[in-house]
Amino acid sequence: MSSRYNSILTEIYNEALPLKQTGTVANYIPELAKIDPDKFGIHLRTLDGDDFFIGDSDEKFSIQSISKVFALALAVSLIGEKVFKRVGVEPSGSSFNSLVQLEYEKGIPRNPLINAGAMVVCDILIDKLKHPKKEILNFVRKLSGNQSVSFNEHVAASEKEFGFRNAALANLVKSFGNIHHTVDEVLDIYFHICSLEMSCRDLATAFLLFANHGKLPNTHEEILTKSQTKRLSAVMQTCGFYDEAGEFSFTVGLPGKSGVGGGIVALHPHKYAVATWSPRLNAKGNSVMGMKALELLTTKLGSSIF
Ligand code: GLN
Numbered sequence: 315m316s317s318r319y320n321s322i323l324t325e326i327y328n329e330a331l332p333l334k335q336t337g338t339v340a341n342y343i344p345e346l347a348k349i350d351p352d353k354f355g356i357h358l359r360t361l362d363g364d365d366f367f368i369g370d371s372d373e374k375f376s377i378q379s380i381s382k383v384f385a386l387a388l389a390v391s392l393i394g395e396k397v398f399k400r401v402g403v404e405p406s407g408s409s410f411n412s413l414v415q416l417e418y419e420k421g422i423p424r425n426p427l428i429n430a431g432a433m434v435v436c437d438i439l440i441d442k443l444k445h446p447k448k449e450i451l452n453f454v455r456k457l458s459g460n461q462s463v464s465f466n467e468h469v470a471a472s473e474k475e476f477g478f479r480n481a482a483l484a485n486l487v488k489s490f491g492n493i494h495h496t497v498d499e500v501l502d503i504y505f506h507i508c509s510l511e512m513s514c515r516d517l518a519t520a521f522l523l524f525a526n527h528g529k530l531p532n533t534h535e536e537i538l539t540k541s542q543t544k545r546l547s548a549v550m551q552t553c554g555f556y557d558e559a560g561e562f563s564f565t566v567g568l569p570g571k572s573g574v575g576g577g578i579v580a581l582h583p584h585k586y587a588v589a590t591w592s593p594r595l596n597a598k599g600n601s602v603m604g605m606k607a608l609e610l611l612t613t614k615l616g617s618s619i620f
Pocket residue numbers: 377378379380410411429473480508572573574575599
């Protein structure tokens with residue numbers, strides 16, 4: 315199997331390369347626009363602990379919205395199903411920072427993986443944690459097994475400076491009473507989690523939790539129950555790619571999550587987690603080469619969850 319994974323990753327890498335010039339780097343967060351657009355890496359880690367990787371897979375990048383899954387997992391581990399009283403589980407069919415649904419759905423975000431939903435999750439974390447930033451960081455470090463995972467303060471500051479739309483979202487949710495702390499506190503946590511920097515290796519390692527029924531693969535410590543893990547994977551499957559969640563299900567067929575830093579991470583329950591990174595994005599904010607690489611992966615392996 316291992317030589318098969320190795321040769322498949324090489325094939326995928328080469329077949330995705332012609333898309334190198336397609337798409338644009340996120341530039342609405344100026345600090346993100348500084349990234350080298352030609353970076354491309356893939357890391358696949360199996361539940362048996364085997365690693366397969368190619369390209370810039372060990373370089374850290376801004377994980378952006380992928381962090382919403384970590385925030386959600388931590389919130390669910392703390393208060394369980396109650397999270398879903400304040401945020402829905404339906405795909406939004408809208409962009410990640412859309413304001414319109416929030417108005418007519420009275421400040422209950424469609425799901426926890428769009429910006430407004432993640433802000434409600436951040437509000438819950440502020441409520442439940444004494445030192446939210448530190449404890450979120452420790453949680454992500456534990457899942458990834460990498461103590462050097464950190465926030466990038468420049469990215470967080472850049473997001474804050476240009477975060478007019480995110481401020482509008484937080485204020486709108488707050489006006490409906492679904493944010494309990496101050497808008498500034500919530501945005502501070504939100505911008506910091508988005509600024510987390512991790513490599514494809516770190517992300518693949520961390521997402522093995524969801525492939526392993528909520529238990530850390532190395533220590534078997536239970537972070538989430540089986541049922542919670544199933545629900546989180548379901549939310550990733552239906553909502554992980556904003557208004558392209560259908561497309562990702564259709565072409566890749568795995569639960570996953572993307573971020574505007576160009577990262578995508580996906581998992582095959584009971585088998586593996588895989589992360590890709592290429593900063594050029596399509597119009598929906600998803601990495602062009604990452605989407606292609608994962609489509610090729612499940613096609614060549616002949617297996618998805620369907
Ligand atoms: N920090 C980004 C934002 O709030 C995250 C968006 C994303 O990765 N889709 O706009």
